[in-house]
Amino acid sequence: MSEPGQLEAGLRRTAPPGPLPTESEPALLDQVRAEIAASGPLTFARFMTIALYDPERGYYRSATERPGRAGDFLTAPETHPIFGAALARQLDEVWRRLDRPRRFVLREYGAGSGTLAASILAGLRDDGSGLVEALVYEPIELNAHRRAQIEARLGPLPPRSTEAGASRFIGAVLANEFLDALPIHRVEQHEGRLWERFVDWDDAPGSLLERRSAPSTPALAARLAQDGVELAEGQVAEICLGLEPWLDEVGADLERGLVLVIDYGHRAPALYQPARVGGTLRAYAGQRAHADPFIAVGRQDLTAHVDLSALEAAALARGLDALGDVSQAAFLVGCGLEELVERVRSNPSTTLEEWLALRSSIARFLDPAALGGFRVVLLGRGLGGSLLRGLTGRVPGAD
Secondary structure, eight states, rough: OOOHHHHHHHOOOSSSSSOOOOOOOOHHHHHHHHHHHHHHEEEEHHHHHHHHHHHOGGGGGSSSSSSSSTTTOOOHHOOHHHHHHHHHHHHHHHHHHHHOOOOOEEEETTTTSSSSHHHHHEEEEEETTTHHHEEEEEEEEEOOHHHHHHHHOOOOOOOOOOOOOOEEEEEEEEEEGGGGGGEEEEEEETTTEEEEEEEEEETTTTHHHHHHHSOOOOHHHHHHHTTTTOTTTEEEEEEEEHHHHHHHHHHHHHEEEEEEEEEEEOOHHEEEEEEOTTTTTTTETTTTEEETTTTSSSSEEEEOOOEEEEEHHHHHTTTTTEEEEHHHHHHHHHHHHHHHHHHHHHHHOOOOOHHHHHHHHHHHHHHEEEEEEEEEEEESOOOOSSSSGSSSOOTOOOO
């Protein structure tokens, strides 16, 4: 457990200290100020929606590279393609358990430039899996620049209906570091009652700040009650009300198959423990994490830990099965990471540079204080029987 205000296991590691970007996208900041002037302080969820997803200037809609070694953060798929090769084995097992359907849709939310999909395909080919011929890739990616990169890498993509349930499919839904960036509300327990923290503009210093006021919706208190949580006096926390709408879509569309969520998160008792007095909101810029969401608006990522209790409850309410959850390290081991590493090591064409890069990546994948500490949640429909292989892995001293 981290001390309040410190980064926790599972968060993306940061680069050596250096100056953080402070300049916001001017037009985006003007938009925030204009909305505040017109209708009063914004919920943090509304502010986060503008900062990250504004169609023209939002952080995730820009042409600037976001994940990757030259970007603001490094996710597992960009760390090494062996990550995708391991996930490919879990998908192959699901495909076979579903009696090898001729059409197996892989829907990836927050697909980026298709890095993970490309490594999954490569892994399936290396394993000689028949899933290669059945796989239909369906990326869910808002950024037009990233969609163009996906098509350049993987070829033309099939059209997708935007109406939930309009074209039900058999396959898998993949959400790798997607849910942590869904807009969140900020709440605080103050003087014995729950308040919401709204984003306001202070003319004196000319900056954004938070102000307490009555909650914008009773759904915030209802979520905490559902989780069986009562915040401590002075405790700040984040609540994502976007989990249910996302699962509405997933539950309506997935006829049979797997939902694979990979993210940093906790069950409610751990997520809302009193020691986490400042919440889990973090900003990412230049491979660094910090706690100020109001600098570099539109030029830095904003994330919060996922409430795994709420995720599971919402999934069950929509007819999905909770198959289990493990650390990312244990999941990769269960998917045959050791065998995949040995394949690379024993390949005569592997260079020393490639081998050292792989060893470094494996250390991050297995380290509970780095990527190994992420949680992998498996939900499904029509996948009864024994545990999926990703849930059977064990890492000594972890999970």
